Amino acid sequence: MNPTNYLYLSALLFSIGAVGVIVRRNAIVVFMCIELMLNAANLAFVTFARMNGNLEGQVIAFFTMVVAACEVVVGLAIIVSIYRSRRSASVDDASLLSR
Amino acid sequence: MTGEVILFWALAPLTVLAALGMLLVKKAVHSAILLAFVMIALAVFYLVQDAPFLGVVQIVVYTGAVMMLFLFILMLVGVDSSDSLVENIKGLRGVAIFTSLAFAATLTSLIARATTGRDPVGLELANGEGNVQGLAGLIFGEYVWAFEIISALLITAALGAMVLAHTQKSPEARLSQRVRSTARFRGESIGTAAGLPGSGVFARHNAVDVPALLPDGTPSDLSISNLLAQRGDVQETKRYSLEGLPKLDGEDKK
Numbered sequence: 001m002n003p004t005n006y007l008y009l010s011a012l013l014f015s016i017g018a019v020g021v022i023v024r025r026n027a028i029v030v031f032m033c034i035e036l037m038l039n040a041a042n043l044a045f046v047t048f049a050r051m052n053g054n055l056e057g058q059v060i061a062f063f064t065m066v067v068a069a070c071e072v073v074v075g076l077a078i079i080v081s082i083y084r085s086r087r088s089a090s091v092d093d094a095s096l097l098s099r
Numbered sequence: 100m101t102g103e104v105i106l107f108w109a110l111a112p113l114t115v116l117a118a119l120g121m122l123l124v125k126k127a128v129h130s131a132i133l134l135a136f137v138m139i140a141l142a143v144f145y146l147v148q149d150a151p152f153l154g155v156v157q158i159v160v161y162t163g164a165v166m167m168l169f170l171f172i173l174m175l176v177g178v179d180s181s182d183s184l185v186e187n188i189k190g191l192r193g194v195a196i197f198t199s200l201a202f203a204a205t206l207t208s209l210i211a212r213a214t215t216g217r218d219p220v221g222l223e224l225a226n227g228e229g230n231v232q233g234l235a236g237l238i239f240g241e242y243v244w245a246f247e248i249i250s251a252l253l254i255t256a257a258l259g260a261m262v263l264a265h266t267q268k269s270p271e272a273r274l275s276q277r278v279r280s281t282a283r284f285r286g287e288s289i290g291t292a293a294g295l296p297g298s299g300v301f302a303r304h305n306a307v308d309v310p311a312l313l314p315d316g317t318p319s320d321l322s323i324s325n326l327l328a329q330r331g332d333v334q335e336t337k338r339y340s341l342e343g344l345p346k347l348d349g350e351d352k353k
Contacts (some may be wrong), residue, residue: 011206053220070256077263
């Protein structure tokens with residue numbers, strides 16, 4: 001099978017994740033949509049590795065996974081500390097600068 | 100028609116549906132479960148595409164560790180927080196969907212232009228000594244510096260999470276036993292001084308979501324946790340109130 005189909009799937013998943021980041025308000029759901037975008041990029045990297053016949057795409061995907069894990073840890077800690085002070089996990093409630 | 104074609108066309112639509120469902124479902128827990136499905140499907144795609152190491156790592160790291168962390172924080176923060184679907188910025192949803200569709204179309208056309216007429220090389224040669232051996236050669240050879248920086252990043256992230264999530268309780272905020280005891284007995288009512296009634300103890304069912312029945316047959320709202328009431332998981336209290344209580348001995352003589 002031509003691996004291009006995986007690239008199309010990856011583009012679709014990335015766009016869906018982008019819509020989620022903009023439309024959803026719960027900070028945790030926004031975070032999960034960012035994870036979806038990272039995963040879509042990983043799928044593209046793995047497919048590129050297969051199309052070009054070397055393993056460097058897989059190495060980059062591996063590094064992306066590690067960075068995504070770090071990002072989740074710090075981001076969730078930030079969400080927890082914001083929730084502690086504001087009692088809300090909605091991204092629209094953190095709008096002190098707009099007033 | 101090879102097995103990969105069947106697998107792709109069976110799994111890819113399901114993956115897209117699950118990703119769309121992530122946007123559309125209201126509860127964050129359901130989003131998390133759909134995201135876990137997407138991640139497992141991606142792991143299957145990695146396995147099919149000659150990347151067994153990444154497939155296993157995807158399952159262990161993402162569906163194992165990351166999703167567990169997400170669910171853990173969800174239980175900590177947002178079980179009773181439902182996402183309001185009212186737009187704060189007017190027209191944001193339409194603009195977002197239109198822009199993403201345009202972005203997807205651009206990506207698709209770019210992918211089509213970049214890949215038509217090029218045959219995929221395949222990983223048979225690169226995976227000749229085994230996928231894990233090949234990856235190890237790259238990670239600990241050419242990319243060892245990036246690998247070291249990544250490890251520093253991991254440590255920094257762990258420290259950062261500890262700093263962010265740690266709170267120090269001030270000694271003034273902690274009430275002494277004497278103050279709490281006084282507050283309990285001089286408070287609004289002395290009725291709860293000995294503690295709140297347990298749930299479901301005097302009722303016909305023994306469960307935390309069933310209110311206790313007071314001796315006169317009325318259900319007690321105090322016996323159920325506030326959190327259960329916020330989540331809407333509480334049984335209707337009226338159902339359990341006893342109307343015709345059996346007369347006790349000597350009661351009608353009074």
